[in-house]
Amino acid sequence: MTKNVWIFPGQGSQAVGMGLDLAEVGKDKFAKAEQILGWSILEKAQTDAAELSKTQFTQPSLYVISTILADVLKSKGAKPDAVTGHSLGEYSALYAAGVFDFATGLELVKQRSLLMSEASGGAMTALIGFDRSQLEAAIAQTENVILANDNSADQVVISGTETAVKSIVEQVKTKRAIPLAVSGAFHSPLMADAAAKFAQVLEQTIFNDAEIHVISNVEPNDATTAGQVLRDRLTQQMTSPVRWREICLYLAEQGYERAIEVGSGKVLTGLVKRTAPSLALVNVSTLEQVIAI
Incomplete structure (x- = not known):
């Protein structure tokens, strides 16, 4: 059996038109997302790039699309040996690992995106x-x-x-x-105020133990399934570096053979190729690509 890791993209991977082919297969999640967010992912995906790139829209959109694609993959019998994500993508990874349900994850992403979009001074x-x-x-x-x-x-x-x-x-x-066209100094100590507010949201959220190992941005050499540990690491994530290069090195060292990028774009597979060229790479950003696996 090939040792697989699913990797989930973060802000910067968005593209106009993303997710439109998932309208039918993901209709329940798109409907639930509109209830939670107060706006439509599919409608926002058809606006211009500048609008879609606003943090408060980008992050929830990427999360919803990645989770729908992950569900379709699982319905075909696919299952990763581990998951990881780049910044916002870590929330999609935690959903795929069963740490929280779709709505809980989206509520977290919504609060995170609003706090980050309001940041300034960096x-x-x-x-x-x-x-x-x-x-x-x-x-x-x-x-x-x-x-x-x-x-x-x-x-x-x-x-x-x-x-x-x-x-x-x-x-x-x-x-x-x-x-970069961002509102603040993300992943730095300048996000401390936003991180403190978000920590209160995280503290009220139940994190289940993961069904598979999760590799976190802040501790790339220590994959874990412990829900409490994963929550603590998310608390640190907003003010700490995304150590993606080290994650890629860890995947190669641990004998992972294939990385499947689940979500919009090809940013992460491009980065994996640079650091861990031994891994086979697959992109799953459309329904057609899921069916092809």
Whole structure:
């Protein structure tokens, strides 16, 4: 048996038109989502890219689409040996692992997305092609900036105050530096206020023990099924780095043979390929791709 991991995308993987082919197979979840959110995922998916990219719309949309695709995969008899997700994608992973039901997960994602969309006073910039030791040294010597998304050896996102982020970009030679259109400094200590509010929401939510191992963003080398541990790690996630490169290394070290990206886009399989080229890669972002598996 091939050792599989399902990986779930986060913010940045959204695309206009995503999920429209799931309207019939996912009608119950789309209807439930509209009750919870007060707006339609399918209608929002047909707006322009700028509207869809707003945090309060992107995160719930990606979660709903990923969970529908995961359900269809399971209905075909597919089952992962472990799950993981990139930032917001960790919520889809927890749903797939049976840690909470669809509605509970969406309520969490709704609150998370609103808190993050209201954040201000920070900036994020993606860096591509750089000397890692130089970058790490510059960050260590600069206050109020953090390596927020460690995506691969040559692709990261830094997060912090506008002044600090600008200072790193000026200090470190890169092939490309791309400012991200976000409201705040996600995955950094500057999100502490939002994280404290969200921690209260998490504390009131029951997390079941997972049916399969979950690899968390904040502890990539310690897969677990313990519900309480997984909840604690989500509490840390909003202010802590997404250690995706380390997750990819862990998958290779643990003998995983295939990664299936469940959700919109191909961002994560591209990152896995860079860090763990031994893994076979599959994208499941449409109903047609699910049927093809």
